[in-house]
Amino acid sequence: MTGTGFDREFTLDAPATEEAVRDLLADLQARLSALGVSAALRGRVELPVAEALNNIVEHAYGAAGGGPVRITARLGARHLCITLRDRGQALPENRCAPHPLPDSNGSLDSLPEGGFGLFLIRHLTDGMSYRRENGENHLVMAFSLGPGGHGRRG
Amino acid sequence: MELHPTLHDGLMIVTVNEARIDAAAAIRFKDAMRITTENGPAHVVLDLSQVTFVDSSGLGAIVALKKHLGKERRLDLAGLTTEVDKVFRLTRMDTVFDIHRDATAAIARTAG
Numbered sequence: 001m002t003g004t005g006f007d008r009e010f011t012l013d014a015p016a017t018e019e020a021v022r023d024l025l026a027d028l029q030a031r032l033s034a035l036g037v038s039a040a041l042r043g044r045v046e047l048p049v050a051e052a053l054n055n056i057v058e059h060a061y062g063a064a065g066g067g068p069v070r071i072t073a074r075l076g077a078r079h080l081c082i083t084l085r086d087r088g089q090a091l092p093e094n095r096c097a098p099h100p101l102p103d104s105n106g107s108l109d110s111l112p113e114g115g116f117g118l119f120l121i122r123h124l125t126d127g128m129s130y131r132r133e134n135g136e137n138h139l140v141m142a143f144s145l146g147p148g149g150h151g152r153r154g
Numbered sequence: 155m156e157l158h159p160t161l162h163d164g165l166m167i168v169t170v171n172e173a174r175i176d177a178a179a180a181i182r183f184k185d186a187m188r189i190t191t192e193n194g195p196a197h198v199v200l201d202l203s204q205v206t207f208v209d210s211s212g213l214g215a216i217v218a219l220k221k222h223l224g225k226e227r228r229l230d231l232a233g234l235t236t237e238v239d240k241v242f243r244l245t246r247m248d249t250v251f252d253i254h255r256d257a258t259a260a261i262a263r264t265a266g
Contacts, residue, residue, distance in 0.1 A: 018178035050209045054177045104246050113217050116210035
């Protein structure tokens with residue numbers, strides 16, 4: 001593991017189902033805590049990872065259901081990187097397009113009940129990238145450890 | 155889905171006694187809330203003080219509940235914990251709901 005800039009790393013595997021996502025998020029929190037990751041950073045990590053896992057369950061696998069998902073977490077001096085891999089369908093055009101916030105200014109009937117996931121992932125990470133490779137989706141989410149974290153908040 | 159409703163002078167407070175309203179719980183939450191609020195007072199306050207995590211599925215379920223109650227009734231929120239408050243602010247859904255500090259504040263404001 002030398003030369004990568006990341007000195008601590010672990011991997012979690014699970015089936016992509018709603019119930020398994022809950023356990024996976026709890027495992028991730030416990031493993032990050034054991035590595036000494038602060039409660040504040042763990043709080044920042046939980047929602048974007050949850051949204052990305054929900055997307056894998058609902059969209060990548062969808063009706064096909066329950067294929068494998070792997071989380072790899074790598075902790076370095078300045079960043080925590082979380083990579084999700086699955087073998088479901090690719091994102092449209094094999095890319096993660098910019099995702100605006102759904103409009104909540106309309107009438108009661110028109111209030112959005114979904115479409116927040118990718119917006120939240122982009123907004124709550126300090127960097128993200130997506131690629132399709134060998135029939136797998138790879139989503140990488142980076143979180144800055146320093147006080148400069150939350151770089152996208154402004 | 156454990157919901158605890160209490161009535162206060164034309165107001166129903168529903169306390170959600172669950173740590174998470176997530177994708178695994180969203181449909182159960184929505185169904186249980188519809189049953190709990192059926193034939194109840196027009197004004198409903200959802201007390202989320204025991205809830206530490208809401209994802210976009212949970213948020214969608216809360217919005218769907220507001221739509222289900224319709225224009226003649228009203229759904230407010232109370233007791234948002236740190237991470238839950240963040241979800242509502244980031245998605246601007248804090249502008250769609252009246253949000254009370256806690257259930258006691260919601261009761262006081264309605265009585266006043």
